[in-house]
Amino acid sequence: MQENFTMLAKTLFGFEELLANELTQMGAQDVKQGTRSVSFVGDKGFMYKANLGLRTAIKILKPIATFRVRNENDLYKELYAMPWENYMTPKNTLAVDATIHSDLFTNSLYIALKTKDAIVDKFRDTTGERPNVDLKFPDLKINIHIDRQQCTVSLDSSGDSLHKRGYKTATNIAPINEVLAAGLVMLSGWDGQSDFMDPMCGSGTILIETAMIACNIPPNLMRKEFAFERWQDWDVDLFEKIEESLLKKTRDFHHKIYGYDKAPSAVLKAKDNIKNAHLEDFIEVKHEDFFKTQKGGDAKLHMLFNPPYGERLNLDMEAFYKNIGDTLKQNYPNTDAWFITSNLEALKHVGLRPSRKIHLYNAKLEARLVKYQIYEGSKKGKYLK
Structure with missing residues (x-):
């Protein structure tokens, strides 16, 4: 049996209830609506299923740590202490994006840079090698969310926004998402x-x-790639099984x-x-x-x-x-x-x-x-x- 963990599905304003209903119908556990997001519990197979099958989700995040921060030094220390070797090697590439709702921190680009520094320094100090940044096709995409003094570190399992389904090659003026x-x-x-x-x-x-x-x-059947396909625990057989089970439900x-x-x-x-x-x-x-x-x-x-x-x-x-x-x-x-x-x-x-x-x-x-x-x-x- 795979173990369950909490995930966060991001969505558009006003779509929280739609997304919560989609997740419930899909079989998610402990579904809770937030603002522009819905949290839920499932296993790795369910994470694959959510990325493939949810219509109103923009991203599926997997939180891996939560801690309090009062300044940039707190943030650096907490991030440095995390076991990044569980998620990547120094040979892998990374990218960080940050969202901030806090009076203590105002510059999301600076927070993303500080996060990158902590991870790179940890690998350099422990292995003598450092991972590189790749903003377009990283092996690991990390999301930092700071709400007042609460910092949540998540792995982005989707990569590109899930609105990029893969079928659209031509658009006109003001195309709808x-x-x-x-x-x-x-x-x-x-x-x-x-x-x-x-x-x-x-x-x-x-x-x-x-x-x-x-x-x-x-x-999202036609998407070229999801971010989780570059993770260390990527299970292609499980993914194909999930894909097949969803295709059987077409009508x-x-x-x-x-x-x-x-x-x-x-x-x-x-x-x-x-x-x-x-x-x-x-x-x-x-x-x-x-x-x-x-x-x-x-x-x-x-x-x-x-x-x-x-x-x-x-x-x-x-x-x-x-x-x-x-x-x-x-x-x-x-x-x-x-x-x-x-x-x-x-x-x-x-x-x-x-x-x-x-x-x-x-x-x-x-x-x-x-x-x-x-x-x-x-x-x-x-x-x-």
Whole structure:
């Protein structure tokens, strides 16, 4: 039996509950929500599974030490005393990143440098050799987190952020992060029992994440590497067994997932990314201007999109958002329409009353995920004004 240990999954603001639910369903023990993070308990196989299968996690950290620090000397001494030989050799490379929430420490780069010094000095003093730093492809990636006087040292098991799924080779202006896209689909409550549409699909991220959710495909199967593959205890047989067990849980999907974009270049990029993700059988993308389209058929439609916010594009945003509202109420009956925006002023011009508003961030932009329920039938009274 492998031994269990505590891990920390990092996520985006507002996704903590989604991630906690994912972890619980995956079989994690002692799941506890924090701010932009969820802690949980599992073994090495579960760490592999979490990296492969979690849709709303950005990183999986494995804490290996916690101690109090009042100054840089405390930090150096505590780090120097740790048994780094359990995790690496002087022949290995390392990288350190630090996050700080403390009045005592203010410079995260300096803390990362001090950490590197302590580890390198320890190896030099005990073996006569020193490990080198490699910021791009280190053998061991170390995370330092200082909250007031509490310092936690963790090994980063993921490496690159888990939003880098591996399917995206082409992007357009302001592409949406894959973890954000997956979380939006989950927050919108889409259950796979209706058609799904992204009317401004850009490079196709929301469509791809939706199809992976619909078919229960692990999101990170296509990644080239996880950081734990360079660890001393890397178990390739166990990893392949976990991968196989996740693949056995994929399922068929019998509705349509489709997207429009009015830019031909975006449509080509979306098709490329969909092909890279091996999801051409599930997603259709067309070159269409959403404002000139209408819903086909009477069946319920679930819509989710990421319209321009006016940050990078020179548009009359008030007119643009009014056009969104007009198109929805005139051409899309029996539709649950969700979209995310940081342009809270333009949002007032949609001309429909949202039935839900969820506070999120898109990168550093404060945003809202809003839902509009467009009802079937009379255009006078049945949709929400």
